[in-house]
Amino acid sequence: MKSIVVACSNCGTKNRIPADKQHLGPKCGKCKAPLSLSAAAVPVELDDSTFSGFTSRASKPVLVDFFSPTCGPCRLLAPTIDTMARKFYGRVIIAKLDTSRNHITAAQYRIKGVPTLLFFKNGKLVDQVTGALPEQELTRLLEEFAE
Template sequence: MDGTIRVCPSCGAKNRIPPDKQHLRPKCGRCGTALGPAAGSVVEVGDHNFQQVINSTDKPVLVDFFSPTCGPCRMLAPVIEKLAAMYAGRALICSCDTSRHQMVPTRFQIRGVPTLIFFKNAQVVDQVVGAVPEAELVQRLNSLL
């Protein structure tokens, strides 16, 4: 069977999450505790959960504002996924689809994509517009650790 196995932080039960359900907020089948995002994965944020995700961590957060029809955004996507794996447990890497969620991009005055915003303690500390090299993103993330 395909899927990811996640261990519940409350009761220790193993839970299989099918690939097509990874983006949903999975709960433990035994006790109902939220399992949260898999370590090393990009967390999808939008109008419904943006503030909750940003406020729920003391780690630096990188949010990639993108559009699925944007060529540079598609080129940057594998870099964002790689950063999520590299910084698992040290930083939170998120993505926000601007074609589906308009409130959050409007709040941060996103005019073009890709736009990457760096947060520390739920405050904006840096911003990059355009597809930038991986090394530059690594340098900016390291400065926030």
């Protein structure tokens, strides 16, 4: 499980935040001040055991990137997905799921090609896009999705 280390802007203490908890409004362990993660946010890594619960309980819209590490277009899209996690922090939760290791969820959503992006609101699938989108197009989609 990935984690992020963020220094508190109030007291300077370094705080380790699990990536899958970054959207829950973390606070400094020492002074309890809210931590700003907008510059450090990363996509949440999901798997077959965490996907359903995470997307259904998320307090914000969720974008899930279904990818494979051996897929060329997926590797091209990965830096854009990382950028979107920071750019939309606090508005949209960006997550990813490796289809080569998580066949059950990929089959459940009938993922035939990667990269495929699924958009969830209130636990329900609301949109799906297949292919590596340019950063401007993905930004436009996420702006609409975040409303």
